[in-house]
Amino acid sequence: MNLKSESIAFIPNNAQEWLDRVRLDRNLFYNLPDIQRNFKEDATLARDIIIFLAHSYKTDLFGYTNFAINDFCKLMGYKSPNLQKTHPIFETGMIKPPTLLGHEFKSVFEYTLYRLAANNIPLSRIEKTQIPSMKELNVSFVQIISDIRVSYNVNRPQKRFYSFKLGRGFVENLMSFYVTLSLKDYLRVASNKNSGRIKNLYIYLAGMQNVLIYNSTNVLTPNFDFLCEIANIEDQLPKHRKFILHKYLKNIAEHSDLKFQIEFFTDKGQKQAYSIRLTFDLTQLPLEGNKKNLFFKLLNERLRQAFDDQFPQYVDNFELFQKWLTNREYDKELKDRIIRDVYKASFMSEHDKSEDLSLQELLDSYIQNLNEEKPSES
Secondary structure (H helix, E strand, O other): OOOOOOOOOOOOHHHHHHHHEEEEEHHHHHOHHHHHHHHHHHHHHHHHHHHHHHHHHOOOOOOOOOEEHHHHHHHHOOOHHHHHOEOHHHOOOOOOOOEEOOEEOOEHHHHHHHHHHHOOEEEEEEEEOOOOOOEEEEEEEEOOEEEEEEEEEOOEEEEEEEEEEEOHHHHHHHHHOEEEEEHHHHHHOOOOOOHHHHHHHHHHHHHHHHHHHHOOOOEEOOOHHHHHHHOOOOOOOHHHHHHHHHHHHHHHHHHOOOOEEEEEEOOOOOOOOOEEEEEEOOOOOOOOOHHHHHHHHHHHHHHHHHHHHHOHHHOOOHHHHHHHHHOOOOOHHHHHHHHHHHHHHHHOOOOOHHHHHHHHHHHHHHHHHHHOOOOOOO
16 A cells, blocks of 8 residues: 655645635634533644634645645644544543544544544524513534545554545535634744634634624724633633733734734723723735635636536535545546636736736646546555
């Protein structure tokens, strides 16, 4: 068996700014505490895997994203031995790891993957009703991973390669119901001690900046207790929580492209200054270009339409669509033509030569990825 890692699709250096902008399902952005509650000590890793998969999907529309664990560690800032060791809950032998066809999902990395695939994430929110005294609990369930492949040489089982297929709702929301964040900033704001907490807070603020832009304002007044919940700050004394929260907010403002001023003030009915006002500087934003957004969205729509036209009896069959899309041999010329047509529709009406060159290389990388043979797994 000769296995090798297939790197994520090549993206030229002058398209790195586009690649840095990662789309995150807005449902997850709105419900970050639910990830913490469901994954507990594995919440940071679970969230980082979700970010990694969303990042990978952006450049690999045509197949499973194949990678070795070292690829994940290099991009997301982990050490491989820490992820490959047995998960602490299985060390005593009192709890057995999930096992399928003799394969044990017992390492820290694989057990978290298994949970992301086997358990839909419950996302909850309380909604107001027309009756002031009544509230309504709404819970939706999101499947992140619908399929996992683990490949390895039986003589070197520690060297493993992974492939994923994303859940339907998660994929569709990456196209139409998402917020964007900077992968570079997401990794840069984290410290070794409190990385998960600060990352959570960064995701929320990056998403809220998107909302502020949409609403044509630059002032955010988030709830103090809600921010503490997002950042998993559990100190009993409010003044201690305030000190830690301010430190985290200052870290994000100083070490990311999210630029905002922090102000604590005393609101009506309060004795102490526990209300927060964040004023964002929106004058220089490294936002994902509208044309690149259009290219990505239109490409997915046209490919889906092509599948529906050819197989009308399977309209709305997401699993078959994914199999058709990820088969590099089937309808290769049709897919190639769609990519080129979408590129022309998205970019060729503009005359920015430098950007045209950058996006032409990006187009070439998609087509190259479509036409490349996948590495042999046997």
